Amino acid sequence: MARRLAVFLLKSVLHDHQSFDEAFAGSSARDAFAAMESRDRAFARAIATIALRRLGQVEDMLARFLEKPLAADAFEARAILIAGATQLAFMDVAPHAAIGLAVEQAKASRFSRHLGGLINAVLRRVSENKAAILSEQDAAVLNTPAWLWERWVAAYGEATAREIAGAHLEEPPLDLSVKADAAEWAAKLEGEVLPWGSVRLSHKGRVEEIEGYAEGAWWVQDAAAGIPALLLADIAGGRVADLCAAPGGKTAQLAAAGAQVTSVDISASRLRRLGENAARLGLSVEIVKANVGEWQPKDRFDAILLDAPCSATGTIRRNPDIAYLKTAEDIAALARVQKRLLAHALTLLAPGGTLVFATCSLEPEEGEAQIAALLADRADVRLLPIDAVELNLPPEVVTPNGCLRTLPFHAGGMDGFFAARLTRS
Numbered sequence: 030m031a032r033r034l035a036v037f038l039l040k041s042v043l044h045d046h047q048s049f050d051e052a053f054a055g056s057s058a059r060d061a062f063a064a065m066e067s068r069d070r071a072f073a074r075a076i077a078t079i080a081l082r083r084l085g086q087v088e089d090m091l092a093r094f095l096e097k098p099l100a101a102d103a104f105e106a107r108a109i110l111i112a113g114a115t116q117l118a119f120m121d122v123a124p125h126a127a128i129g130l131a132v133e134q135a136k137a138s139r140f141s142r143h144l145g146g147l148i149n150a151v152l153r154r155v156s157e158n159k160a161a162i163l164s165e166q167d168a169a170v171l172n173t174p175a176w177l178w179e180r181w182v183a184a185y186g187e188a189t190a191r192e193i194a195g196a197h198l199e200e201p202p203l204d205l206s207v208k209a210d211a212a213e214w215a216a217k218l219e220g221e222v223l224p225w226g227s228v229r230l231s232h233k234g235r236v237e238e239i240e241g242y243a244e245g246a247w248w249v250q251d252a253a254a255g256i257p258a259l260l261l262a263d264i265a266g267g268r269v270a271d272l273c274a275a276p277g278g279k280t281a282q283l284a285a286a287g288a289q290v291t292s293v294d295i296s297a298s299r300l301r302r303l304g305e306n307a308a309r310l311g312l313s314v315e316i317v318k319a320n321v322g323e324w325q326p327k328d329r330f331d332a333i334l335l336d337a338p339c340s341a342t343g344t345i346r347r348n349p350d351i352a353y354l355k356t357a358e359d360i361a362a363l364a365r366v367q368k369r370l371l372a373h374a375l376t377l378l379a380p381g382g383t384l385v386f387a388t389c390s391l392e393p394e395e396g397e398a399q400i401a402a403l404l405a406d407r408a409d410v411r412l413l414p415i416d417a418v419e420l421n422l423p424p425e426v427v428t429p430n431g432c433l434r435t436l437p438f439h440a441g442g443m444d445g446f447f448a449a450r451l452t453r454s
């Protein structure tokens with residue numbers, strides 16, 4: 030059953046272009062997967078996630094033994110082959126189990142029944158030849174879609190692009206943001222406190238079962254995602270707008286720092302989650318459903334955090350499906366949205382106030398270039414440079430002009446984030 034779910038998840042992402050998390054969440058509502066034990070679901074998730082992290086290598090292996098490419102409508106057989114080869118090459122699953130169950134699954138399906146023999150032959154050859162193939166593959170290049178590889182080489186140089194791609198192969202740790210007493214919680218949970226206050230756990234389990242979850246002592250948030258809110262210093266008692274706020278990781282930080290927070294988002298369902306999260310954490314925030322590009326509050330804000338919608342290529346390590354769901358056109362379209370939201374957000378800032386613009390993208394159009402264009406355009410807007418020492422940040426995450434640029438391999442692994450701190454006269 031685990032293999033069937035893994036194949037369903039791979040088909041959902043690679044063929045139906047659905048997000049992995051949506052497909053995984055939706056799968057439990059399907060009769061076929063409803064009764065699965067959580068251990069099997071976790072194994073299915075592992076197969077599909079590793080397959081997406083290593084997709085280029087896996088497809089390269091398969092192509093070596095397929096006499097001709099599979100027909101376009103053989104997407105189920107393709108997913109069965111990918112799941113099977115992933116188990117053989119990257120999960121140390123016994124060949125008779127990985128191959129036998131793949132063939133069984135194909136034979137039980139009216140779409141793939143006729144390909145059972147081919148699947149058997151190809152997976153056998155993968156199993157026999159995997160060590161030799163792995164030793165000659167260029168994992169970084171193969172596992173990064175070509176258009177992203179070209180962009181990252183252009184933006185960061187080849188050596189850094191290789192480090193980015195390398196980080197995408199690693200299973201990320203679980204990072205928490207803590208309401209208070211990070212050191213105490215790190216000790217209790219046997220984690221470590223990172224210098225800017227996030228707590229990192231190496232062991233994983235169901236988040237809801239970890240001590241402190243139910244009492245609202247902490248929430249899950251990548252260590253890099255925890256930095257933008259810290260850039261708004263001295264906000265206790267101030268009026269702060271968190272724009273594009275749901276599900277509320279940064280809202281929680283701002284509220285825990287003592288600000289009066291107004292959280293704005295366009296999505297009702299995501300705002301519902303924000304409300305639930307704030308309630309669990311015992312934090313009080315004002316929630317507004319609005320389009321940030323048009324929102325007209327009564328008063329201006331002392332501080333604003335705009336965590337704009339973006340391509341999220343900085344989160345590929347946590348969400349490897351993103352590499353196969355996003356396109357270059359998405360980046361251009363999102364950059365236009367960000368420009369509009371940022372221009373409007375600046376109108377909501379009190380003169381002399383501070384605005385942090387953030388995206389979890391590796392693409393300069395959604396970060397460095399966005400801010401360079403704004404500063405060239407607007408004499409009334411100024412960059413307030415970030416000082417790594419001020420927040421105990423590793424020096425490599427601050428750019429020469431004082432913006433935040435984290436990359437997935439920084440600090441033992443973190444999301445790729447960009448942030449700029451601005452003020453308006």
Ligand SMILES: C[S@@+](CC[C@H](N)C(=O)[O-])C[C@H]1O[C@@H](n2cnc3c(N)ncnc32)[C@H](O)[C@@H]1O
Pocket residue numbers: 272273274275276277278279280293294295296299319320321322336337338339
């Ligand atoms: C990167 S996520 C925000 C994550 C959030 N800041 C956190 O820390 O938990 C971007 C959010 O922008 C919202 N969004 C997208 N376009 C919007 C718009 N025009 N106005 C308001 N919210 C928008 C999405 O619904 C999504 O929740």
